[in-house]
């Protein structure tokens with residue numbers, strides 16, 4: 001099948017992984033793997049996020065009010081569970097841990113959301129050089145749901161008409177770039193408003209070059 005996304009060793013590797021599903025779309029490589037984390041791991045991570053959170057920020061602020069209203073936790077890479085998850089993700093993707101940004105937790109309570117965005121830095125943005133000079137773009141995103149909120153909180157990829165429901169332990173991964181290295185706008189996605197309960201996720205962004 002001809003695709004207009006670039007061939008990518010990570011995508012090829014994920015395709016071959018047992019149990020992984022590729023969301024059928026010619027526009028982007030998006031994969032879903034259930035039960036990547038078990039129940040006790042999810043619970044331990046939710047507790048870490050609850051204990052150490054701050055208002056979420058935007059790396060590429062577009063000045064839109066209430067764009068990302070969640071809270072973020074910077075997880076300690078020295079923590080055994082955190083280091084272990086980063087290693088496991090690296091084994092799955094074939095992307096070295098040295099290319100990973102620090103692992104983060106995100107927490108959304110009722111009414112909180114992350115409006116439609118891409119995870120890449122805008123090449124025309126004021127801070128592009130600052131963010132990308134050394135480490136390059138965010139070429140892959142891995143996100144893991146740590147629970148199911150009571151209602152709402154799905155992740156919607158509106159350019160491909162796909163909505164992914166939170167499920168404890170479920171990993172989703174996608175490639176952010178086109179073959180020429182430019183941002184793939186079909187990766188536009190949003191964390192929809194939580195309507196009941198609390199939503200917890202992990203986010204791991206990967207860079208083209210070693211990070212930090």
Ligand SMILES: O=C(O)CCC(=O)C(=O)O
Pocket residue numbers: 106114119153154155156189190191192201203
């Ligand atoms: O919470 C979600 O479902 C999406 C989160 C997200 O897009 C991000 O953290 O970059």
Ligand SMILES: [Fe+2]
Pocket residue numbers: 117118119189
């Ligand atoms: Fe995102």
